[in-house]
Structures are given as structure tokens and as C-alpha cells.
Amino acid sequence: MGSAIFMDQILLILTYAAVIASAISGALEARKHQMDIVGATTIAFVNAFGGGTLRDMMLGRVPVFWVHDPGLTIAALAFAFLAFYRLETFSRRLLITADAVGLGIFSILGATYALQLDLSPIVAILMGVVTGIFGGVLRDVLSNRIPSVFGQSTELYATCSFAGTTLFAILYGIHVNTLSASLIGAATIFLMRLLAVRFKMTLPPP
Amino acid sequence: MGSAIFMDQILLILTYAAVIASAISGALEARKHQMDIVGATTIAFVNAFGGGTLRDMMLGRVPVFWVHDPGLTIAALAFAFLAFYRLETFSRRLLITADAVGLGIFSILGATYALQLDLSPIVAILMGVVTGIFGGVLRDVLSNRIPSVFGQSTELYATCSFAGTTLFAILYGIHVNTLSASLIGAATIFLMRLLAVRFKMTLPPP
Amino acid sequence: MGSAIFMDQILLILTYAAVIASAISGALEARKHQMDIVGATTIAFVNAFGGGTLRDMMLGRVPVFWVHDPGLTIAALAFAFLAFYRLETFSRRLLITADAVGLGIFSILGATYALQLDLSPIVAILMGVVTGIFGGVLRDVLSNRIPSVFGQSTELYATCSFAGTTLFAILYGIHVNTLSASLIGAATIFLMRLLAVRFKMTLPPP
Numbered sequence A, B, C: 001m002g003s004a005i006f007m008d009q010i011l012l013i014l015t016y017a018a019v020i021a022s023a024i025s026g027a028l029e030a031r032k033h034q035m036d037i038v039g040a041t042t043i044a045f046v047n048a049f050g051g052g053t054l055r056d057m058m059l060g061r062v063p064v065f066w067v068h069d070p071g072l073t074i075a076a077l078a079f080a081f082l083a084f085y086r087l088e089t090f091s092r093r094l095l096i097t098a099d100a101v102g103l104g105i106f107s108i109l110g111a112t113y114a115l116q117l118d119l120s121p122i123v124a125i126l127m128g129v130v131t132g133i134f135g136g137v138l139r140d141v142l143s144n145r146i147p148s149v150f151g152q153s154t155e156l157y158a159t160c161s162f163a164g165t166t167l168f169a170i171l172y173g174i175h176v177n178t179l180s181a182s183l184i185g186a187a188t189i190f191l192m193r194l195l196a197v198r199f200k201m202t203l204p205p206p
Helices: A001-031 A038-058 A070-085 A093-118 A122-142 A158-173 A178-198 B002-032 B037-059 B069-083 B092-116 B121-142 B160-172 B178-197 C002-032 C039-058 C071-084 C092-116 C121-142 C158-173 C178-198
Strands: none
Touching: A001 A038, A001 A070, A001 A093, A001 A122, A038 A070, A038 A093, A038 A122, A038 B037, A038 B160, A038 C039, A070 B121, A093 A122, A093 A178, A093 C121, A122 A158, A122 B121, A122 C071, A122 C121, A158 A178, A158 C039, A178 B178, B002 B037, B002 B069, B002 B092, B002 C071, B037 B069, B037 B092, B037 B121, B037 C002, B037 C039, B037 C178, B092 B121, B092 B160, B121 B160, B121 C121, B160 B178, C002 C071, C002 C092, C002 C121, C039 C071, C039 C092, C039 C121, C092 C121, C092 C158, C092 C178, C121 C158, C121 C178, C158 C178
């Protein structure tokens, strides 16, 4: 009991860290495109919540998740504001690390929601990947460029999400304890992403 | 009773005016990008109904609103057609005024629907802004350019929606009569938008 | 009874053919834009399932259709993979034919779902067209270009969907047997599209 509450608190802190990181990097992206603060907060919001919003709309989990949690919304908007007007505060390495935390958490959460609806593992894995990567895809669409996650020179990103959610779905399927399966899946995504950035790992071209 | 029915009729007329204005300016945007009538009617439709559609999908108000009102759909398509083949009929000033009416009405309607679901004021304000501006955002995405509402040189637009829905949410929160709160909110948005265009007011850059 | 089952099997085979064709042409589009396999499978998926997904989200038919049918998902991903790494396997003429099959089937299915919800014929026709064309629209948005279906030099595409679903809605309205109405509608779309490509038929400019 005590350890479950402790885990919940850890998860909450990590979720805030990931949302804040997404919001900050969204706002920085908006700056690059000469947007104003409206653009910056929108891109920040979409980067942080876009994947989960699309997942919820496709699964019918409505109203979508962030609507129930004004704290996350306020955090995302506040840090987008700060990043837009006080850029120099944030280090790139910290952002990449926090973003990798988010990729891990959001991917596993997305897959979990699909499995809770008794959907097939392949669909659960897709929902995990959509949750993990579509915030960035929609951010890039709103910035009028091809999503960076689709580029041949982008370090592994969706691939990490895919690998970790697949591992999670397998462990879930053989009835490993859900908490352990989640932790292993999310940690795999997190570490694989950091390694991919560190060693500039990309996918083979056609 | 009589005055409520009278207000409903005013609202209906204003809604049609706003939808028609959005449809016309959507069709004109399509012309600028060398689209055919398929593009023009689609862009017109998205410009008029995109924000409300996204709001409804996120809140779970489905089937989405326009599905229940073929009259609005037909009006949007008919005026898109007219604007595409008979451009010269419409004055820019009239379009900006009707668009500002729409920004006011749609923003307040969006916030109202969220408050009716007992969501927090900050979420209601966001839903109001999404309803007000995302038609234009999606129009620009389909036209392959950065949404004009995000640009540093764009006169206040989302900001007007934000200010008016915030005022509305405050009045609603302190139990001002809903109709009065709605009128004050929508009028604030409308007037602020016209002033912003008149005096070329923009947001401060980073 | 026997003939209904036979028709269902034909429909299933045609659906798979259409989804596979959409996935392949999505993956080829991704190659043109120097995307990696993540981009190729995403674009393929969006091209095949985007229209139906948007329709389902707007109508509230959630979880969306493909979530219930992992076989279609696997087929789309597998052929996207194959097309990305083994381009030369597929002929352009075959793709256009299979895509026209898909345009016919998906348009009529989209209109049918709307009519089953007792929505008005004009809305049903729009849902048919959205189902038929929005996969390609979203594919082009993710590829950072104006949707080809909106271009003045594009051979009739949405127009075929519109004509066929309108015919279908009329036949449905005058109580023609649903199966016959569906077949006539889908065949009209299919043949009209092939003729439009063959004779380079386009819509009149403004």
C-alpha cells in the first residue's frame, strides 16, 4: 500500500517533468519560427498533450485526459510562457533527458489504456507509440514542416517507443506484475532513447 | 419568455452570419493557393466548423454539432461556392466584421459547453479559445502555411478570445446571469478584435 | 443467405485490397520526402485509415474502426514495409485501380454509417466524401504539402466520391434495396475515377 502510493507520487512527479519539458521545447520551436506567445503556448500545449489527446479521441476516453487535470495545463502554459520570454534558462541536455522520460511514461500509459479496453496487443503497441510521438508530429505540422520524427537523419525516437511498448505488451501478456512490466517498458524506452542520441543511431534508409 | 425567444433568434442570425463569413474567407484563401472548388469548399468548411468540431471531439459531444444542423452546412457550402466563382461580391471590411462576430459567439459557446460539463474555468477558457481560433489554424494547416494566428505581425485574435472568455468565466463564477455574462463576453471579444485590427495591435515579441 | 455471405467475402477482399493499395502508395509518398521507415509506416497508416478515423471520431463511433480489426492494421504495416524497402514490386496502374476501389468502398461505407444514425442525406454525403478523401488529405499534411486532392490540375477524385454517395443517398432515400444501392454507388465512384484519370478530367477553375 505504502509503496503503491510512493510509486504514484514518483509517477506524478515524472509526468509533470515530462509535460514541462515538452512544453518548453514546444515553445522554443515556436520561437524559431517567429511565432508570438499565442503560437508558443499552442505549440507547447500540442507538443505536451497532442499524442494523449489523439489517443483518447480514438479510444473514446472523453472528455480527454488533460481536461480533468488543470494543474498539468497550468504547468504547461506557465513554462511555455517562461521559455518564450526567458529562453536562456533551460539546458538542451536537460530537455532531452526530460523528453525521454516523457516518451517512456506516455508510451506505456497509452498502451496500458488500450490493454484495459481488451484491445489486441498490436493495437495497444500502436496506441503507445501514437501517445509517445504524436505530440511532436502535430507540433511540426503546426510549424509547417515534415515531422522530424519521420526524418532519415533523426536519432531513434518512435523506434524506442515501439521497442519498449512491445516488451511491455509481451510481459503483460505473460502475466508479469503490471507495475514491473510498466517500469521495465518505460526504462527501456528512456535508456534506448538516450543511447540513440548519444551514439547518433538512425534507421536504415530504403 | 418572449425575450428569450427573441435572443435565440438573434443568436441564430449571428451564428449564420459568422459561419457564412468564415466560409467565404476560407474559400478566398483557397483561391490564393490555386485550389479547385473541392479545396475551396473543404477549406471553407474547416474554417467555419473546425474549431467547434475539435472541441466536440475532445469533450465527447458526439456526433459533433454541425452534423445535427444541415442548414448551417448547406449555408457554408453554398457561400463557399459563390465566393470561389464570384469573388468580387464580398467586401473585406464586412468579412472582418462578421468574422469578429463569429470569434465572439464561438468562443463563448465553447466555454459554455465546458462549464456545463463542470470542468474547471481554466479548461473552459481554453475550450473557448480552441473553438474560436482552431478553424483558422486548421485552414492554414491545409493551405500548407504556419497558422496566421501564431504570427508576430498578426493583430490580436486569440488574445481577444482569451480576454473575453476569461471575463465570461469570472462573471459565470460569481453567478452573474448566464445570458448577461455571455453577451458581455462576446461583445468584449468582438470590440477588442475590431480595435486590434483598426490600430494594428500585436503581442510583444520575445 | 448464401449470397449475403458471398457478398461479405467479396467486400472483405476488396477492403483488404484497398487498404493495402493505400498503404503502399502512402509508403511511396514517404520515400519521395526522404522519410525513414517510421515516416513510411505512419504515412501509410494515415493514408489507409485516416478518413475513417476522422469520420468515427466525428460520429462518436469509438473506439475507431481499425482498433477492432488487427488484421487490417497488420496488412497495412506489412505492405508499407515492403513498399518502402522493395519499391519496384508495385505497378502504378494497379495502385490507381486498387485506390479507386477503396475510394468507392470507403465513401459508401462512410455514408452508410451516417444514415444508420438517422442523419440527414447532406451530412451522410459529406461523411462519405470525408471517409473517401481525408486519408489522402492527412497524408499530404504530414508530408508538408497542399493536399493534392485540392489542386486545380488533379483529376476528379472527391468529385467522384461526391457523385457516387449522392446517387447512393438518393437510392437509399427512395428505399431501393441497400445492397443494390451500395453496389451502384461504389461502382459509379470506381468507374468515374478511372475515367477521370484516363481522360485527365479536372474541375473548372474560378
